[in-house]
Amino acid sequence: MTDKTFEKYKAVIDEWFVNGFNGVKAYQKIYPKSKDKSAEANFRKILAIARIEEFVKEKREAIAEANKITIDECVSLLTSMARFDIADCYDEDGVLKPIHEIPKETRLAIEALDSDEIFIDSMVVGRTKKLKTSNRRSNVVELLKVLGGYEKDNNQKKQDNIVVFRIPDNGRG
Structure with a gap:
């Protein structure tokens, strides 16, 4: 594999990390003419390359270290x-x-908690609270x-x- 190809494959993996681990979309972002089926097959082939496996491992370790999780x-x-x-x-x-x-x-x-107060003549007459959960x-x-x-x-x-x-x-x- 050439360095240029390796860099393109790394770009696919970078996109994969950013898009929520959708391999087809990641592949198609770098290779936009690719159809879904071939993008899926090619992405799996990329993941099986030893240098890419090592890159993924390093990327995961860096993210874990940066976030201490x-x-x-x-x-x-x-x-x-x-x-x-x-x-x-x-x-x-x-x-x-x-x-x-x-x-x-x-x-x-809890993903969001909205709280509103209802006023009449600068006096609170009611409250509305909305709770959004994951x-x-x-x-x-x-x-x-x-x-x-x-x-x-x-x-x-x-x-x-x-x-x-x-x-x-x-x-x-």
């Missing part, structure tokens, strides 16, 4: 977000608890990816299901 911590965070109970956000009367009264594991699943399904899907839950499906996609039959010609030519 481990895979175990990420899996733990995803697990907390997948298991959170929305009831932990509310008191017995169904009123949203103050943020510091919500357990930390549940707060990890998508539980997405968290479970990410956990399944990390834990190999799709490995069987992934391996099935890698195989070329081609069967070759040899038919003897019995000298008839």
Whole structure:
């Protein structure tokens, strides 16, 4: 492999890291004329190259070091977000608890908290609070990816299901 090709493949991997690990889109960003099927096959070939495997490993290590986080911590965070109970956000009367009264594991699943006050003559007459939580399904899907839950499906996609039959010609030519 030439240095120029290696640099292009590194660009594909860089894009892969940026786009949420979509190999087809990463490949097509660098090779825009590529069709989905060939982009998928070529991306898999790139990932299998020893120099690229080492580049990916170094890139992951650099990201982990820069962010001081481990895979175990990420899996733990995803697990907390997948298991959170929305009831932990509310008191017995169904009123949203103050943020510091919500357990930390549940707060990890909160993506946004909007609070508005309604005034009449400079007096607060009401409050509206909106709570947006992370998508539980997405968290479970990410956990399944990390834990190999799709490995069987992934391996099935890698195989070329081609069967070759040899038919003897019995000298008839």
